[in-house]
Amino acid sequence: MGREVSPRPEASDGYGAPYSALAQVYDRWMAADRVPYEQWLGFTGKRFVESGLEVRNVLDVACGTGMTIKALQDHGYEVTGVDASASMLDVARTRTAPGTELLCLAVPDERLAELGPFDAALVCFDGANYLTGQDALATTLHQLVGALRPGGVLVFDLSTRRTFEEIAALGEFGEDFGDFAYIWNTRHEPDTPVYEYLVSLFVPEGELFRRSVEQHAQRHFTRDEVHNALRATGFTDIAVWDNYTERDATDTSRRETWSARRTTGSIPR
Template sequence: MSPRPEADDGYGAPYSALAQVYDRWMAADRVPYDQWLSFAKRRFAESGLEVRSVLDVCCGTGMTIKALQDHGYEVTGVDASAPMLDIARTRTAPGTELLCLAVPDERLAELGPFDAALVCFDGVNYLTGGDALTATLHQLARALRPGGVLVFDLSTRRAFEEIAALGEFGEDFGDFAYIWKTRHKPDTPAYEYLVSLFVPEGELFRRSVEQHAQRHFTRDEVGNALRATGFTDIAVSDDYTEREATDTTRRETWSARRTIGSTPR
């Protein structure tokens, strides 16, 4: 979903243009929102808490918010992209709190307290700064009530390498088209994606180019960051299932709980 809204070298901010076609693209890719919700609900039930309030970070166009609301949860959404949030407002329940924040942001810690928090669909992979992961987890811990549940996913090194191996690729959906180009910084976990989007404008197509920066993390990096920021009951599985994450896993799903005692300040 949506990262820090920065443009570089004249490129558009992430999801500034993609917002208008994002749902169409995700529908074509059959993104399994229902599977994500079912997994999160299992983790909520296992916690023993009565989970009612949920913070959805990197909420994008509000698909996960709507799914949660349809199941009776009270949801607050956070995203860095104002265009994505504009679409979320048309989908979510009237009065839903939707905040334009680019994590990490200290204002995140001031929200709540929530019973649970979600960061779905590679949102954490956009935390490319040296301490961005730890800072964001620390803020999420402070936004959760004691014992509160955190669920998030991460694309793995294997997934990044598979995408990079494709080089430049694209697809024509009829009502829009895109070209995707991957750039990898050698000997680092950092990747950049240049996404050229073509949408109809009269008899022609308008081209917009966005630059997206992501990175992968080792399991040790993630586990250590969770423990350092006040989380316990840490678990990782394969792509929103109960299967063990392995070296072939392309998306890891992490869950943890905020410690009952004090949270590191």
């Protein structure tokens, strides 16, 4: 019998929940020539090796349509996937190995800590930027500590304030892929770290196009906020890199990639 799953995230203000419609075109939108999945996997594999652990089983949080899961499985890892969107997980089931455990959980969720123990955990492609609630990052990190075995590896990325400001400066923009199109609008209150996005998706339906509008909310974090949250929740050996490269993150980084290890000592409560 499968584990209990969370319901789909609720829509608000009449808009669809994140990825409820985008799931059907997400892989075309984020194709391999636009997103360097192999680079991400190479970076992550190096962090696994540096840990000195024999990493075999991995938890992929915000796994989406399972692109990263499939890549990890192709390299021999056992992977469990978690995502807030049931629609994205439906696509992931068509790609991942038979029997792959895929759970619909909107983190933070206390059940995350009950899934392990895992040798490593990943939160890729801005999944952690969706942690907009007060203390949501620290709560999720605490739950990931519970999901990892002592010494387990955590790798996650975060888009930076610079990236959010660049997107907001574009105002309304869009792209036509031929078989679908989208329009993106950003809403942002000055002096706050949270940005709201309205994504209008147009998909052919007969001779017309069906329009769906989703509401997304993400936020940026300062480097001190992330570092302090990692330390406070039981992570050590903390490092931050420039977008899945071997370069240190700087103030001009558009995406920061963090790595850390669960303490082998007692976990802070």
